[in-house]
Amino acid sequence: MAELTAQSPMDGMLPTRIGGxxxxxxxLGTLTLVMPYRGADDALSGALEAAHGLRWPEAGQMTGTTERGVMWFGRAQALLIGVEPVEGLAVHAALVDQSDxxxxxxxxxxxxxxxxxxxxxxxxxxxxxxxxxxxxxxxxxxxxxxxxxxxxxxxxxxxxxxxxxxxxxxxxxxxxxxxxxxx
Missing domain, CATH: 3.30.1360.120 (Probable tRNA modification gtpase trme; domain 1)
Structure with missing residues (x-):
């Protein structure tokens, strides 16, 4: 059976430096798309802060860092970066693994x-x-x-x-x- 090896889609291209x-x-580690259920925005924000110490972002904003944060990702969507979401978040939002x-x-x-x-x-x-x-x-x-x-x-x-x-x-x-x- 063939041995498969995980590879970055950027193998051989990066890093590079051009003109300084x-x-x-x-x-970014684990990436999870978080989409709150109707009417659950406030509850989700509280659960996110309690579980991960991260706030739900305003439109066009990011909270935390690219190592551990929440990035606005479109209307009623955010991307949880660098942490595995706790199960309790699924009560308030649809969670979809986007890591790959x-x-x-x-x-x-x-x-x-x-x-x-x-x-x-x-x-x-x-x-x-x-x-x-x-x-x-x-x-x-x-x-x-x-x-x-x-x-x-x-x-x-x-x-x-x-x-x-x-x-x-x-x-x-x-x-x-x-x-x-x-x-």
Whole structure:
């Protein structure tokens, strides 16, 4: 019988550095989509805080960190990151394991926002899209979750099957920004 070995969808592509900007794979651990049942928002928020010490996020926000947090993931949806949900949460919400569905790439550096601006319609200026802000949007015509995790750091999540295209597009944008900076 064949021996199967788990592989990252980014094997051989990351990490890399282009024009002073780092691209690296982000291991977010367990990812659970949490969708509150009708009328259970407050109860879910309380249960989430009691069980994991994490608050339910406002729209377009993230609470906690990418190692252990809750990311807004669309209307009446959030992604629990880095922790296994306790069984009690299932009383208040539908829980769906998404750990193998998504690939996460972190981009960090002074020109990261400049490169991303070539690929997404999101206004990335710090006063508009600050640390902890998140959006479901597009990057180079791919559906993504885009989160600002630091002053010059962003987390991009795409379906696993799109990660090679994402890394390619980010690399091309970074090369363009690097060339322009040399002028």
């Amino acid at each position: 900007v780092a691209l690296r794979a982000a291991d 569905a998504w690939a996460a790439v972190e981009i960090e550096g002074d020109r990261a926002a400049e490169a991303l601006a070539r690929l997404t319609p999101v206004d990335l200026r710090p006063g508009v899209f600050g640390v902890g802000h998140t959006a479901r949007t597009e990057v180079a015509h791919m559906a993504v979750s885009l989160t600002r995790t630091g002053e010059a750091t962003y987390l991009l999540m795409v379906f696993r099957s799109f990660v090679r295209t994402l890394v390619h597009e980010l690399g091309a944008a970074l090369e363009g920004v690097a060339v322009r900076a040399m002028r």
